[in-house]
Amino acid sequence: MYVLLGILALTVPACCKDYHDVIWNSRFFPHHLKHSPMNVRIGDQLTIICPKSFHRGMHYEYAKLYWVGKQDFDQCTHNTYYTNLMGVCANESETTAIKMTFRKYNPIPNGMDFQIGETYYIISTSSGYLEDINQPTGGLCWRENMKLAIRIVGDKLPMMKYEVHDYQSLGECIH
Numbered sequence: 001m002y003v004l005l006g007i008l009a010l011t012v013p014a015c016c017k018d019y020h021d022v023i024w025n026s027r028f029f030p031h032h033l034k035h036s037p038m039n040v041r042i043g044d045q046l047t048i049i050c051p052k053s054f055h056r057g058m059h060y061e062y063a064k065l066y067w068v069g070k071q072d073f074d075q076c077t078h079n080t081y082y083t084n085l086m087g088v089c090a091n092e093s094e095t096t097a098i099k100m101t102f103r104k105y106n107p108i109p110n111g112m113d114f115q116i117g118e119t120y121y122i123i124s125t126s127s128g129y130l131e132d133i134n135q136p137t138g139g140l141c142w143r144e145n146m147k148l149a150i151r152i153v154g155d156k157l158p159m160m161k162y163e164v165h166d167y168q169s170l171g172e173c174i175h
Helices: 002-015 070-075 139-144 164-173
Strands: 019-023 038-041 046-051 063-068 085-090 096-103 118-123 147-153
Touching: 019 038, 046 085, 070 164, 085 096
Parallel strands: 019 046, 038 147
Antiparallel strands: 046 096, 063 085, 063 118, 118 147
């Protein structure tokens, strides 16, 4: 029985990660994210979706997304020396995705490491038009409040009891 409990304790964090999707377009950007941070856990995955133009009347929004500090986040600006490019939305004929997993230790060289209790910031200072994709201030961040604060919160693991029948609810975590 203790072996079973040990196996369950090791597998619970892996099975319960969350997947967060954000559509990076001013028409579809989630309103609640314009005013409060997204809470994620280590192991969660974020997908930023750059939607294609579905019809001629829909303006495709070109954007470069940057990791910035709190001051640049508040002022909708990025200093290229202190920022990291997160991804680019630049293909109006296809829906593209920028995916990332929040890890304490990133195995990718120069990849970001995330710490519980810290908040990280993503902005796009592009105006939405291709000719302004490299604009360093303002843009969609200022005009449409398209910026994303991501707070890394602690693990929310189920309370563990030492009886096998109490673990039956763990199947709900598996998708």
